[in-house]
Amino acid sequence: MELDFSNKLEITINNKKPVVLTDLTLSLLGVAQQFEKFVENETNEQHQIGAELFIKDVRSGSIIVELVAQAAPVVPLLWQGGSLKEWADYARSVVEWLGGKISTPPQDLTKQDLKQWNNILEPVAKDGGSQMNFTVSKGGTVINQVFINSEQANAAQNGIRRQLEKLDEPDDHIQRKRVMIWSQTKFTDGTSTGDRAIIESISSTPIKVIFENHAVKKAMLAGDARFSKQWHELAYIVDVKVQTVRGTPKVYTIINYYDEDTFDPDEG
Known part of the structure; x- marks a missing residue:
């Protein structure tokens, strides 16, 4: 040496x-x-x-x-x-x-x-x-x-x-009762392609959205009779599983939403 x-x-x-x-x-x-x-x-x-x-x-x-x-x-x-x-x-x-x-x-x-x-x-x-x-x-x-x-x-x-x-931080983790608004919606009841939402407490960037089960998806798409706006114009309180890649959120999986807490994001 x-x-x-x-x-x-x-x-x-x-x-x-x-x-x-x-x-x-x-x-x-x-x-x-x-x-x-x-x-x-x-x-x-x-x-x-x-x-x-x-x-x-x-x-x-x-x-x-x-x-x-x-x-x-x-x-x-x-x-x-x-x-x-x-x-x-x-x-x-x-x-x-x-x-x-x-x-x-x-x-x-x-x-x-x-x-x-x-x-x-x-x-x-x-x-x-x-x-x-x-x-x-x-x-x-x-x-x-x-x-x-x-x-x-x-x-x-x-x-x-x-x-x-x-x-x-685990790659997949659940965050409870987060405010979610839709940024882009293309799906009907039979498809889930092209949908993005913003959950500002997690990321200000629109993130791809999928649903953990059909029942949650169907309930959210049904709208809310209390509001004149369509379902995709409302704000929702959701439980969401955040899937990340190298620490950056890439997919939101909606596992539950609190229908009684739905509100109009434009109201004061």
Whole structure:
């Protein structure tokens, strides 16, 4: 095994408060885990390189840790600036996505990935005014830097919590007594194609609607004698099963509606 000492990743934590040892340990472990996964995702069996990080030096002052990786194959050059530089670019994109600065993640992140990023950011997120720096150098020349202050770390951790909540949310779940209005109706009693409704408490976008059973559908289509409007112009209180794809509602299945609560949405 050959280590590449000409390329190094320096992690600096400019802390204002003493850092809990377990927080620091888990943070560095998270960096190692995420670097390893990044390398494995970006390479293949034909062009394998070592994915482990090694501590080169720990210096005084702020918390400064120098890490090195195994040397990459001479040919082909997988990354012009080396694996450490590429990972730093990736780390910047992840933190920006979690903090809401960009809309698309650089890669799909699993629950485990999110928890590891939470660990990486923890020493800075819980220490107001502190900062974490990733500095990649080649032959003594800085070629990449990433700066994450406590405010950015907190924003990213909030993003992590939101993403974990989405991943924990079941694909199919029932929501009770929601207000539904029709956006588009094409069906008759014998078909269910082309129907869309809006349930604003779930999504402002019109979503495809189906019925769990014929009886509920027939009762809703019968209209309501209390109103002069037709059935598709009324608002309904429904129990609905929401089917999602990657956290986005795609189909509403109406499983029940409360006929006594039907109302005219245009009335005050």
